Amino acid sequence: MSDDSGLWLLLLGPAGATGLYWTxxxxxxxxxxxxxxxxxxxxxxQPVTGSDRQIGEVTGTRETEIDGNNVTAYRKRVQRxxxxTG
Structure with a gap:
């Protein structure tokens, strides 16, 4: 038995992996x-429709939170x- 007989088995791995990947x-x-x-x-x-109406004005950056912030009230934000089932 020659040493080259196992070479096809070594080449079968990469060839099989390439074929599987391509498939x-x-x-x-x-x-x-x-x-x-x-x-x-x-x-x-469609043409864009709508209107712009100013509802308030914030000047400066002193306010650290937005009015009505509900970040910590997650049970109010997320409802089941x-x-x-009947």
């Missing part, structure tokens, strides 16, 4: 099956959604 890449990326959103999708633009 997974093609499977998950689907580059040949994806569509080009910019070319294939039409978006009808009740799911009806």
């Amino acid at each position: 997974l890449y093609r499977y998950y990326r689907n580059t040949d099956k994806s569509h080009a959103f910019e070319r294939e999708t039409t978006v009808e633009a 959604i009740e799911v009806d």
Whole structure:
């Protein structure tokens, strides 16, 4: 038995890894099956509507917090959604 008979086994590892990587890449990326959103999708633009109204003025940087700050009241900010299971 010659020493070169095991060489194919050593080359099988990197070749198999490369093949597996390429197969997974093609499977998950689907580059040949994806569509080009910019070319294939039409978006009808509408004119911007609305108005600007000044509701207050803050001058300087002396206030360290915003009025109505609820950072520490996380139970008020985050509310559970009740799911009806019946």
